[in-house]
Amino acid sequence: MRHADCSGLGARVSGEEGVCGSPKRVSSMDSALVRPYRLVALDLDGTLLNDDGQISPEDAAALRRFAQSGGTVVLASGRMTENIWPFYDALGIEGPTIAYNGAMLRNPRPEGGEPILHLPLPARYADALIDYAQQEHLQLNYYLDERLYARDDPALRAYTDLYARQTGAVFHFVPDLERFRGCEPTKALIVADPPVRDALYQEWQARWGAEVTVVRTNPEYLEFLHKEAGKGLALEALARHYGIPQSLTLAFGDSFNDISMLEWAGCGVAVANAHPEVKAAADWVSPRSNNESAVGEELKRLSL
Secondary structure (H helix, E strand, C coil): CCCCCCCCCCCCCCCCCCCCCCCCCCCCCCCCCCCCCEEEEECCCCCCCCCCCCCCHHHHHHHHHHHHHCCCEECCCCCHHHCCCHHCCCCCCCCCEEHHHHCCCEEHHHHHHHCCEECCCHHHHHHHHHHHHHHCCCCEEEEECCCEEECCHHHHHHHHHHHHHHHHHCCCEEECCHHHCCCCCCEEEEEHHHHHHHHHHHHHHHCCCCCCEEEECCCCCEEEEECCCCHHHHHHHHHHCCCCCHHHEEEEEEEHHHHHHHHHCCEECCCCCCHHHHHHHHHHEECCCCHHHHHHHHHHHHHC
16 A cells, blocks of 8 residues: 555645655654645445445435535546436536546536547557457447447357446447447457456557556456556546546446556545455555445535
């Protein structure tokens, strides 16, 4: 865990040296005065959502209090925009949305939901993935213009069904993905059995790691995004858009795709069920898991 001041002392502001990962003076959020955080960014699966895919009443109440006091709540997920917005309905609040693991950042729905940031995957990489998935008979999800496309292949239907169950996404099946050659999708994602996914990650990280963001999310998902895309960059862009200092941003996460967001935020909190690498990137590790209302507990700890 990177030791950082998540409370009132040693507040960081955007542009300071040593913003991410530098040693701090305290290692507990109870050991200093509370910062007046103005923005809270939250991963969904494995963080705000419990294992049943629900938001606990404690977490919901804490986030509503924060929003009603003037704070900005940001839901940040690898999901498509339309699969994130219903969780604002569940919370009874509105806020900006970080979708597609940071490749898309949108204004709140009442403000039209227009994009603030969009970083699509360049066509040459998307085209190569179309070829590779066809050759290796892998399930490739192709996200273009806020629609999810996939090749209509009954032999791969178990993977599309899995993804639909886990995210609520609606597939638009096409005979093949060749029609999209030359397009720039917001992202592409391979769905495979976990051991296959892990092997594919090693292969593609070695092949494209310097040119494309290759990230593991759910155990079955391997995602490909624009090199600069990430939840951290999207959070930075949003804070700048709203005029909120970096030091007054707070982020919660559990998985590899949350690391950049936890590192950029003024205070990054990993939930107890987070991967060890995520905990190491965080300023603070909650003693509670996503099944124990970790978000509500930590907001209470910070008097938010």
